[in-house]
Amino acid sequence: MVATLLRTRRLVLRPLELADVPRLAEVFADPETSRWLGRDLSRPEVVREWAEERTSASYPEGMGYLTFLLDGVVIGYGHLRPSHELPAPAVEIGWSIGRAHWGLGLAGEAARALLEHGFEGLGLPAVWALVRPENEPSLRLAGRLGFVEVASGVHYGAEHRVFVRLGETTPRVGALPRR
Template identity: 40%
Template sequence: MTEIHTPRLLLRRWDEDDDLVPMAEINADPEVMRWIGDGSVRDLERTAEDIERWEEEWDEEGFGLFAVELLASGELIGFVGLSVPGFLPEVLPAVEIGWRLGTPFWGQGYASEAAQAVLEFALTDRGLDRVISIARIGNDPSENVMRKLGMVPDRVTKHPVYGHPLRVHAIDLTEYQA
């Protein structure tokens, strides 16, 4: 089983029995979801489908979205991980690093801490040469995490379904190692 430990966090595979309800609560928060897709919240059933899809990506790709829990309490705070951004065909083939944390966990450095560990996992353990991250323009906190990771703007485009502007950031292995 793939796990990553950071000073404050455990990144691990999903356990639907334990993780479904807390992740569904995160997905039901309009503040969390406002930058994702069309901004719609997700219910328990949709979250169960998401977790199933995330686990399938682990099996198919050898990487995926990690469930993130606080080491101190064991509480699930959201996800950070890797995925293939199929919704944006113009960047393919690519692997994206992304995150979604519950609002009580914003502004404490958890996203940056976990994302740095996942970026290292992607480039050193999984042998990827390049990783991207995609944010809706205006989502400054996510773009700040991208900058902390050493990512640089790669292009501006539009979401192919919803039409809102997106900025793609990228980092390659040589930039990461520098």
């Protein structure tokens, strides 16, 4: 799990805990909020099962699932972890926040913190994102975050567009050495 808290101007990102289940169940009770997650998290028992799977899993140091808190209240979650769908050593990012917080820039703020942690804190050369083609807000956010679409395919049981964001120190193909 991520060893330290990540902080942004408005948010705290901390490791997911089972104590977050009741609030996450409220967030995901809205079917629009959980529609892109590949699992219907609108029922509290499903949220508990989902959280138990994630909190009991083993992740490399500094990676895992995090809860997004605004003024101490859980508004969503995100992850930075090895991908279950892309070839190793791909590290995948994901984010989701409750509808009451859409359009406020909070998902982008949280995702930028995860990216900064991945690139600067963990030294990752690249971070990958899988986004459903119909998920326009996440497609726009991936673009604002500097992700580049590189492929599409069936992942997590549904069609996804595949994006990558290279770290600043990642050598670019065809790049000339600096003199």
